[in-house]
Amino acid sequence: MRVLVIGRGGREHAIVWALSRSPRIGKLYCAPGNAGIAQLAECVAIAENQFEELAAFAKREEIDLVFVGPDDPLSEGIVDYLEERGIRAYGPRRNAAEIEGSKVFSKQLLKTYNIPTAAYEAFDDYEQALAYVRSQPLPIVIKADGLAAGKGVIVAQTLEEAEEGLRGIMVDGRFGRSGSRVVIEEFLTGQEMSLLSFVDGTVVRPMVPSQDHKQVYDGDKGPNTGGMGTYSPVPHIPASVVEEAIETIVKPTAEAMVKEGRPFRGVLYAGLMLTEQGPKTIEFNARFGDPETQVLLPRLETDLLEIVLATLDGTLGDLDIRWSDEAAVCVILASGGYPESYPKGLPITGLAEVKDALVFHAGTARKDGEIVTDGGRVLGVVGRGRDIAEARQAAYAEADKIRFEGKHCRTDIASKALQA
Template identity: 70%
Template sequence: MRIMVIGGGGREHAIVWALRKSEKVKEVFCAPGNAGIAQLAECVPIAVNQFDELIRFAKDASIDLVVVGPDDPLADGIVDAFEAHSIPTYGPRKNAAEIEGSKIFMKNLLRNYNIPTAKYETFTNYEEALTYLRQQDIPIVIKADGLAAGKGVTVAYSMEEAEGALRSMMVDKVFGASGDQIVIEEFLEGQEMSILAFVDGETVRAMVPAQDHKPVYDHDKGPNTGGMGTYSPLPHIDPALVEDAIENIIKPTARAMVSEGRPFRGVLFAGLMMTKHGVKTIEFNARMGDPETQVVLPRLQTDLVDIILASLNGRLEDLEINWSDEAAVCVIVASEGYPASYPKGLPITGLAEAEALGALVFHAGTAEDAEGRIVTNGGRVLGVVGRGRDIAEARKRAYEAVSVIHFDGMHSRTDIAAKALQ
């Protein structure tokens, strides 16, 4: 098969890596890709939102299957656009991708179908939102309704911080139209857990769970990012909680989407909080998580192409999906200044040395400069994955690999997966 992956980040590098392992794959293309993906696939310089150009390329290159990575093109209807040209495409259609594209849609869906989530209210008027906010307990969570590159959520620990977040979203428009409507919801206390699932209508095949680290600094300090690291499995979390989340949150949500006339086909990502009152939903994403994908796919033993084809052909229910007992820990290496502004174009050294140590190095924000050097080209630059018999061994290998990589101003958290060892 000739497969095209849409996207250019760490998640897409991991997807390309997994697809390349399949004997069914002859060639992989990636639009637009990055410097790391270019070592495994032919990168095509077309942006993820240029649907007409992507479709034209897919036809000219006789692409058999398209796999969509990021959220924005899914929310904008890329799957519908490709399907209109009879090109098999893996990912939810526009009306199903709204489960991520609109937090208000998602929260209302959960409320209407009695699926556990935090208490909330939604607002389109700044003054009304401010009045409501001032009556709430702190900490409190403020969310922009639309997509905001993983940064549209503020967990405020003071009223001053909460009011500032509300003002920046609704008045200053830091997230553009995504902040026209906002959600104010109760703060949920507990440990987070991510469960990705292959979904085809009411058929749900959950992947192994992972845990993300959103804040930029150690001990969960500092502003939220798109994710500073992940690990899987979760030895410190009761498997019964994982089962609870699958049976009482993910499966009912898949059924609810079918009931709403928006059947979901693709990867549904559940961001969950394990509270003292049970597992509750923080968010749903309509695609593989980043950086969760970087630790989940290395544990997948079944051919990813077989899973995608089974989904597209309505046979997901019949497929056996197997997972490795091996642990995986991903440490994100970020640019100085991230998640705020950061420089680009800084040469990266030590990549070959890190891979020689046995690490998987998934490129997120990289490019090749005029001299053929791999340079920084984003906030999250690399996802360095260590694998081992258990979390301790995988973690040790990940950090050993990070230690040989260098670019000016690089930073990473030093406590990824530490929770699992306590």
């Protein structure tokens, strides 16, 4: 089969890596890709939002399947666009991708179908939102309605932080049109968990759970990022809690989307908080998470391409999906200054020295024959082992071999699993 993956980050590198292992792959492309992806697939200089050019390429190269990685093109309707032109594509259609594209929509869906989540109110008027913030207990969570590259969430500990964050989103336009509406919700406490599932309508096939680290600094300090690291499994979270989340949140959400005339097909990501009252929904994403994908796909023993094809063929419920018992820990190496401004084009050395870990490129490019930084999150180093401790040791040992100016990483990825 001839397959085109759309995207340029660490998630897409992991997807390309997994697909490249399938015996059914004849030719693998990625648009636009990055320096690491180029080692496994032919990279094509077409951006994720260039629908017409992507469709033309798929037709010209007789692509059998397009796998859409990022959130933006899904929310903009790339799957609808490709399907209308007779091109098979994996991912939710536009009306289903709205579960990620609009936090107001997703919160209303949860409320309508009594699916556990934090109490909230939505606003498109700044003064009304400000008055509401001032009337609520602290801490409080403020979310831009639309997509914001994983950075549109503010957890305000003080009223001053809340007011400043709200003003930045709704008045200063920090996230553009994504901040024209906001969701303001109660602050939930507990362990976070990422639970991704392969979904086709009401058919839900959960993946193994993982745990992400959103804040940029150790101890969950500093601003939110797209993710500074992740690990799987989560041995300190009981299997019964994971099962409860599947039965009370993931499956009811898939069924609700069908009832709303928005059947979801693809990867549904549930970001959960495990509270004293049980699992509650923080957010949904309409695609593989980044960097969760980097620890989930190395644990997937079933051919990813077979899962995708079964989803498109309506046979997902019949497929035997198997997972490895090994652990995986991903440590993100970020540019100095991330998630705010950061330099690009800095030489990366030491990649050839890495022998005992997978390295997924997130923000890299090739310049004058060498690999350089080209994003805020630059690389994801994934260690694997019999347990979290062994995988974590491998990830950090190999990450230390990689060097670029300003390199930053958290030193406490997966430590929660070891302390439990």
